[in-house]
Amino acid sequence: MRLGVTDRMSVSGNKPAATRDWLGLKKELPRRRRYLLTLSSFLLPLALWSLVSYVPWLWHPLVRVTSPGEVEAFSTGVEVPRADFERENRDALAQHFEPAQGFRVNPPYLPPPHAVGRAFFSAFRTPPRLPDEPWLYQSLGHSIRTIFWGFLLSSLIGVPLGVLGGAYRFFARLQEPFLEFFRYLPAPAFAALCVAVLGIYDAPKIAIIFIGTFFQQVLVISNTVRRVDPALVEAAQTLGARGWPLLRGVIIPGSITGIYTDMRILLGWAWTYLIVAEVVGTMSGITYFINQQARYRNFPNVYAAIAMIGIIGLGIDFVLAWIGNRAFPWQRTSRRAGRLLALSQPAPASHYRVGAVPMFRRGAVRR
């Protein structure tokens, strides 16, 4: 029997279409699915962590002794590898001693989600053990201050230099070779120097963040400015713009969304330099807190503090994205979100122009 047309349609039409709805190449998903996926991207790792933490036979390589029985090597509360526990008990039984009792646990460096969750709140309320130690919120505040000053100083110099380098070949040729060289020097390599010159308190830390950010910043922003749609620059020129009005009226607004995105990414990098910066001189900030807690073997607090860095970073980015969407109303960005919050990509040149000017006319755009 031949398949009727309608039969065939229902066979080939429905099911693949459903998969295609989820996995359309470069196709945006409907709002509800986006939220669902955003949630899942956090829930999946959490689920994995919960499984390992709460299902005893998945990993749990240690045994916590609840009563040592007559096994001499054990005492109540110690955690021993499972193999040792079983061997000792076998020996005990062979000699008709009372075996030890215990249950399987994960190593202390992998606390279960609820412990970390509790630490999230208790860490803020727990006073420091030593009188001159900072509270957690003080440590966080210190870290944020360090980042702020490092990033601000870098941006105050780096953004104007980047714009100049992007707009004028003169500045690009003058500054980029050196910057390219310098950006390969790892910021931590300057730690000793910074301490020698700037002392042991906050100044060398800010300097490390500055060094880590600045050189990349100038180069990345120059590159973004260079990518301003040349057709827009030409259009402005035929309207009589040149020199400063051209820079201010077209090149800067044409690249401002790109620069803003760059700044968000660079700020993320600055956070990674923070951890290096905070061990320079006297250890400080969140790194100090994490180190102390690890020393006390209070691992839930360690994880909570690490997660807090992520949450603060994400939160700041969230705010910046929100501000960006309001500051640049001509951009239709966040709806194209690929991440939790899409970095607002500057629309590609083809977005504005249909008939592209051939590449060779755009002037050699470097990189």
Added chain:
Amino acid sequence: MSTPDPKTVPIRDLLPDYREQLPEVAARFARIRERPVILSIRGLEKSYGHGDARTVVLDRLSFEVRRREFLSVVGPSGCGKSTLIRIIAGLDEATGGEVLLDGQRVEGPGPDRGMVFQGYTLFPWLTVKGNVMFGLKLRGKSKKAADREAFQWLDLVNLEEFADAYPHELSGGMKQRVAIARALANEPRILIMDEPFGALDAQTRAQMQSYLLQIWKSVDVTILFITHDLEEAAYLSDRVLVMGANPGRIVELIENPVPRPRRREQFISRPFLSLKRRLAELIHADGAAEELKLPLTMRPCAEDSVE
């Protein structure tokens, strides 16, 4: 010798010569010829590379455009139309010859030559009104004066109600109208348009053509218009400059025999068809693009052949 049966004679043989002009058309061209020259191209040459690698893109072009004239440029793809007007606009440099605007040598881009590109090139960060005001502000007009003038130009292209919209909220045709308003707001001596309607669908394009004719009628501006659409050239222009490729050169500068005012019904009038035929002859003879055959072998999978 018997006269051929009119039913079997191909229509194109019944068409008049494209050089035949009705009295009113001839009179109009006589009047145009008396107007001052606005744009004068003299021995314009553009080549890339040196020695053996040298390719000549424009080979000593010379022509003149008179005040308030509508001149179209047509030619096969790659013949150098865009190169020509980019040089006129000052965006590219010629390797020889010169461009004179009102007798002055052109160096670099300037507001006296307005440009409308095929890609809309509106500033996406400015509203429609902001785009139109861009040139006005550069000329030092006060915010208020620029604002008022911008509205007048938007009125002309019938887009006042979109004054506060951003370009991405407009359709292609609307964007191009804004681009025209933006260029005209500078009151340029000549408006240069490079395939401005090339990216639009047929209907919008037809609409834009009649818009452009109306604008041209109500504004004192000379238009240099590039297109690859022969009907568009015949519909809009006073004269049509036909270019040939390899190297880019002038093949013929034709006076359009179609009387004004133009209407779309004229598309099937004798002068229109005779001009169109001539343009097609020139361009196809030169480009010979249609003769190119792809090296395809047939892979018929059904009994019926398409041809």
